[in-house]
Amino acid sequence: MKKLFIFVSLLLTIMSYSQDRKGNQEFPFLDYNLTLDQRVNDLISRLTPEEMVSQMMNSTPGIDRLGIPPYDWWNEALHGIARSGKATCFPQTIGMAATFDNEALYKTFVMISDEARAKYNKAQKEKNYHRYYGLTFWTPNINIFRDPRWGRGQETYGEDPYLTSQMGLAVVKGLQGDNDKYLKTHACAKHFAVHSGPEALRHIFNAEPSARDLWETYLPAFKVLVQEGDVEEVMCAYNSLDGAPCCSSKRLLMKILRDDWGYKHIVTSDCGAINDLWQPTKSHERHLTFKNDAVAASREAILSGTDIECGSSYGALKDGLDKGTVLPEELTPSLKKLFKERMKLGVFDPDSIVPYSSIPYSIVEGPEHVNQALKMSRESMVLLKNDGVLPLSKELKNIAVVGPNANNKKMQKGNYYGAPETIVSILEGIQNKLPETNIIYKEGCDIVADVNDASVIKKIDETVSAVKNSDVIIYVGGITASYEGEESSLKIDGFDKGDRTNIQEPIVQLQLVKKLVATGKPVIYVLCTGSAIALNWEDKNVNAILNAWYPGEQGGNAVADVLFGDYNPAGRLPVTFYKSVDQIPDFTDYNMTGRTYRYFEGKPLYSFGYGLSYSSFKYGKASLSKKSLKLSDLISYQKAYNQAPNGIKKENLANKSCLSISIPVTNKSQIDGDEVIQVYIKYNEDKYGPIKSLKAFKRVNIPAGKKVSTVLNLTASSFETFNDEDQAIGIYPGSYTIYYGSSSNEKDLKTLKLTIK
Helix, strand or coil: CHHHHHHHHHHHHHHHHHHHHCCCCCCHHHCCCCCHHHHHHHHHHCCCHHHHHHCCECEECCEHHHCECCEECCCCCCCCCCCCCCCCCCCCHHHHHCCCCHHHHHHHHHHHHHHHHHHHHHHHHCCCCCCCCCCECCCCECCCCCCCCCHHHHHCCCCCHHHHHHHHHHHHHHHHCCCCCCCCCECEEEEECCCCCCHHHCCCCEECCCHHHHHHHHCHHHHHHHHCCCCCEEEECCCEECCEEHHHCHHHHHHHHHHHCCCCCEEEECCCCCHHHHCCCCCCCCCCCCCCCHHHHHHHHHHHCCCEECCCHHHHHHHHHHHCCCCHHHHHHHHHHHHHHHHHCCCCCCHHHCHHHHCCHHHCCCHHHHHHHHHHHHHHCEEEEECCCCCCCCCCCEEEEECCCCCCHHHHCCCCCCCCCCCCCHHHHHHHHCCCCEEEEECCCCCCCCCCCHHHHHHHHHHHHHHCCCCEEEEEEECCCCCCCCCCCCEECCEECCEECCCECCHHHHHHHHHHHCCCCCEEEEEECCCCCECHHHHHHCCEEEECCCCCCCHHHHHHHHHCCCCCCCCCCCCCECCCHHHCCCCCCCCCCCCHHHHCCCCCCECCCCCECCCCEEECCCEECCCEECHHHHHHHHHHHHHCCCCHHHHHHHCCCCEEEEEEEEECCCCCEEEEEEEEEEECCCCCCCCCEEEEEEEEEECCCCEEEEEEEECHHHHCEEECCCCEEECCCEEEEEEEECCCCHHHEEEEEEEEC
16 A cells, blocks of 8 residues: 555656646746747637637736636836835835936835736735736836926936936846846836926827927937836826827837837836827817727727737727738737736746746835835935935924925825835934924925915914924925826816816925024924925025935934934936926926027026035046047947847947046035945037937945045937938937036036047
């Protein structure tokens, strides 16, 4: 009997091993030893027309007879896993852009993708196939924040194409992982393309940028993420570009994206964007290029390159298949991409061979991730003004904390957020820092209120009376993502359906701050925002201004660390802070003339790249590795880049230095600090080009009293410019000015000359 038992056990082991080698399934598409193409072709050959259509919308049903589980492609990870319960909440995207630290951002998104896998693993075991529990994340948003009125600008990495491309690349690499066979998760470059408001017009708006602006401003970050990041998804935008809705634009999705850039992966529509092509609605205008014809609109979108729809319009394709107006072979290319991507994520393979399947749920919002949230929040802080009042002494006896954002935990989450178990408000952060100090807290006013309302006036006066004897007043104001954000119904003075109509702070807050300053006590303004706010009066009258953005779950501790000197701020503005919207063109004008530091010729309130420190830095004379460059060498670099396959080989070529600049910086103070070293380039022969453009940056820690020389590399692409005669991007001979320093402001920069011949 014992021998029989051993024999049976051995036989079962062999059978189990044999089954596992075949994928432990009866269908070839589930055999992970076959090639992806073999698996995909087998799977698609088994689908009925109805099943084909069902797999082309974000919420895909399971196919029980084939053992295919349901899957929803829609998930969000803008600054942490969103909308599926517990998750670490990092600072809002615009705040992480202010770190100018793409290495820390990469580490952050490795953690975010760890949480994604952990949550997915748990959901699969519980057979939870609902939205927001998949592995395909519609982030990053790499649109250019060209106008401070745009409510969704908070989701971006600012106004500069190079900063956006480098931060976006870090996100893609952090999300998608580095395994040779399996993707960790998907990243998605959105919204393609030329998309940045107004929100109220996004379903009908036609963007008409100049050719120069299209190629020099709006497309570069997408190109980098596609070619160097090998991003797995691209989301087409709601708006039209030059008359063609983006999700049915053959120029964008076929000519530029696939033919020119070599993109081979998925294009998804923005949610409801296909409806905009055919379905009239009373709530807002739409493109209606195929009015009342869902079949024709859906077919056109697919033939133009939109593989999957967020929505349900593609359901009409079944009717088209039945009537012969849509052919199965027209759907097959998209279906092949969709199933290949699911297989690359390992969703059809046993957990034992997918390396990410063992990530435990316990890592979600674990200590390491919370510490990283604190690090990113600290690094995002931008000190805009300081007359010497900061850092504050911890020996102060009476501190007043005032303002509508002081204890506003929801504000700290921005938009597209998860549900962290603990959020430290700014008030709590200060209380944690000084548990023995007398801290008086007053809300003071709402974010927006009628200054003529007697109850509002009374609340302000009572607040001022309560705090007037404090040693210092910390005012925490600004706005929240409830006032700026994605298309909404909100329409009040200063705000319009997610956008802003001006960039002044709400008048009720200005009135309160004026009365606080009138007490004669030092006033520190902690600004919470996702966009530029024109604090013109405060810049002249308060003692210090700290921009905290929407700082995430550890925002309160980060603010307190900066205010009381336990962290030396070094964040930099990823956007220009204008004095008013009167300084910039109309919101609907997509030409860059007069916009952003690259084209704005006026005097801003605060410049792009600007930010103060508790340290004092001095820039020495930089040196270039070469005094001139050969045009033929640069063109050879670009030719090799263009011929390389998308992915790591292309990224390595993109980073190949053709010129290095060594920049000595001395910390003249007695406190260690970070300095964000920035390099800009201007092509002097181009009379229509940018004033200057960021081409390299590095956040560097410099010990007190020490000099550090930092080498930054410039590549062939650093010298690319748009040629009006050729109507194309290229590298051209002539004189170039290289700027280096601590911000884009001329007074903060030194220069070197370079010739390309």
